[in-house]
Amino acid sequence: MRRRFITLSALVALVPAALIAQSAARNPDAPQYGTFGFDTAGMDRSVKPGDDFYAFANGTWAKNTVIPADEANYGAFSVLQDLSRERTRGLLEAARSDPRSKIGTAYAAFLDTAAIERAGLAPIxxxxxxxxxxxxxxxxxxxxxxxxxxxxxxxxxxxxxxxxxxxxxxxxxxxxxxxxxxxxxxxxxxxxxxxxxxxxxxxxxxxxxxxxxxxxxxxxxxxxxxxxxxxxxxxxxxxxxxxxxxxxxxxxxxxxxxxxxxxxxxxxxxxxxxxxxxxxxxxxxxxxxxxxxxxxxxxxxxxxxxxxxxxxxxxxxPAAIDRESFAFNDTVLNGTPEQSERWKRAVGFTSSALTDEVSKVYVARYFPPATKAAADEMVRNIIAAMNRRIDTLEWMAPETKAKAHAKLAAFVPRIGYPDRWRDYAALSIRAGDAFGNMLRANQWQHDYNVGKLGKPIYRWEWGMAPMTVNAQANFGLVAITFPAAILQPPFFDPKADAAVNYGGIGAVIGHEMSHHFDDQGAKFDARGRLTQWWTDADVARFKALSQKLVAQYDAYQPLPGLHVKGQLTLGENSADLAGLAAAHDAYLASLKGAKPPVIDGFSADQRFYLGWAQVWRRNYREANLRQRLLTDPHAPSEQRTWIVRNMDAWYDAYRPAPADRLYLAPDARVRIW
Ligand SMILES: [Zn+2]
Structure with missing residues (x-):
């Protein structure tokens, strides 16, 4: 919240060299990553998948990928965030030439550091x-x-x-x-x-x-x-x-x-x-x-x-204050050595201050209807898979299962962008007044929020912009939200093998759905109400199963002396566990009995888990990793990838040996949903 207009965290348009080489030589029908949607060149085949599945899938990429100087970490999310930002920049540059454009004016004023310097501290x-x-x-x-x-x-x-x-x-x-x-x-x-x-x-x-x-x-x-x-x-x-x-x-x-x-x-x-x-x-x-x-x-x-x-x-x-703030908040707390170029921060500011005005032009240009149709179908398939999984649960009472089915039926999937936009008429954006624009945007945001009191719920409203590479579950709205920007490679590529897509965006979809059944989401019923809709025995058994996952994550130690907090990350790890399992079921069902081919020596199930590992490739600066271990409800990407060790199908796909580091005996594998 401190730097509230840098919600699009600072990222750089530096795609790893291997990927640039691939795209240069690409034919239009080929997927963006590798020959089937996965970057096999990024693997480290000297690592046994059973010892470290993350390094097996991503090790060479991790070794060869330098974190850009203005980044705290860098990975698959960053590549797409860079793309979103480049695209948004193009839209804002075009908008600048129209003096009536609020987004163009806000962007230009933020870029005008000479005016900011001239004004000194007078505006504040x-x-x-x-x-x-x-x-x-x-x-x-x-x-x-x-x-x-x-x-x-x-x-x-x-x-x-x-x-x-x-x-x-x-x-x-x-x-x-x-x-x-x-x-x-x-x-x-x-x-x-x-x-x-x-x-x-x-x-x-x-x-x-x-x-x-x-x-x-x-x-x-x-x-x-x-x-x-x-x-x-x-x-x-x-x-x-x-x-x-x-x-x-x-x-x-x-x-x-x-x-x-x-x-x-x-x-x-x-x-x-x-x-x-x-x-x-x-x-x-x-x-x-x-x-x-x-x-x-x-x-x-x-x-x-x-x-x-x-x-x-x-x-x-003025720059002296800007640099001082960066030196502490980004360099000390996150390890980031260099401040991002001004245009990147200007895109971030404008996208936060006038989110929906930027979103409108973004989705008109960058969200093909075919992507929405494909994502809709995947969502339906994964909901169906979760319904089937609930039927097979041994620990849940039949009456609770009926209510769980009702909750799944109540899900509101939101894909691409919202169907209604906020109105910024009351927000005054002025040329040459970067400080005033930020101040008034904050005030507008506050008044907008206060204005909700006493009104019916704004069910159409999203908590995320379509340019954002992320996804969200909202318990009160029983909603799952997938912004346009995450529906792209490596998460989703219409030209990639289906197994990789199900392991990527399919697991992300499953993850958000599963949040509604994680340690907190499960407390909300089909109407989005915080109430216990389970039997007491169900709750007790669910908690006991969850504690096994807490213990599994507590044991990981990404930095010397600093462990993952199993309880803090329980919701996310539960969502990964259930979401990946549901996505796998949905993938198998999508084959409709057909036997998928072996591609480049990988079976379909192997490709599914490689797709999962690929979306989690990410290198961290140490300070950033430390901060995340202390504050982030998500485990680091490496440990998230390792959730596969709980899945029987992963054992069938990779045949790890009992002595391998990730190996768990069948009764030690956690299965909740
Ligand atoms: Zn999550």
């Missing part, structure tokens, strides 16, 4: 002056204003679908207030995190100095001390992703009584939220933060907002 001065003028009684209203301006505060306040009443919106309040990625960065004694902490304090001091503030070192130290106490109050990420624990509906009066020290009523009122009930995510953390705010001098509270504002708007402030 009024907001900084507002912060500095606030007194303690005015702090709640100040936070509401910060929220609207897009500046992170100690609380996350937003309107969202009510998990227990999915036909209505409700105000949500969540813990927030850390300038580093997680509480561990403040509290752990790990040497690398202690280093990051020291760098953070120096970063805050430099920001204050760049903003012309005196006594920067002492003030930075006070901010870090304040945030360290916030970190102590915070829940862990494991608890914070628990749908039951984080659903605490209360009245404002209850909240005032249980979390004294901060005027929540004034906060909501100033934020334009006319509500007397809300859902509180982490009650003890919110209470801890309120008490902490009460005893912290207003000067420290103000300073935190000043540095958060400078970091948040760094992209559109």
């Amino acid at each position: 001065r009024p907001w900084l002056a507002t912060i500095k003028a606030a007194d303690k009684p005015g702090y709640a209203a100040l936070l509401a204003q910060a929220d609207r301006n897009g500046v992170d505060t100690p609380f996350g306040l937003y309107v969202g679908q009510d998990s227990k009443n999915p036909d209505a919106y409700v105000v949500n309040l969540r813990q927030s207030g850390l300038g580093m990625p997680d509480r561990d960065y403040y509290l752990s004694n790990d040497a690398k995190l202690v280093e990051a902490r020291t760098a953070y304090r120096a970063h805050l001091a430099r920001l204050l100095t760049l903003a012309g503030e005196a006594d920067a070192d002492a003030r930075a130290a006070a901010i870090v001390a304040f945030e360290t106490q916030i970190a102590q109050a915070h829940w862990t990420r494991i608890d914070s992703r628990d749908a039951d624990k984080t659903y605490n509906r209360m009245t404002l009066a209850d909240l005032a009584r249980t979390a004294p020290g901060f005027d929540f009523a004034a906060y909501l009122k100033a934020g334009g939220l006319a509500a007397d009930t809300l859902v509180v995510g982490q009650p003890t953390a919110i209470a801890g933060e309120a008490a902490l705010i009460a005893k912290t001098p207003i000067a420290v509270l103000r300073d935190q907002l000043i540095v958060r504002s400078l970091d948040g708007f760094a992209d559109v402030l």
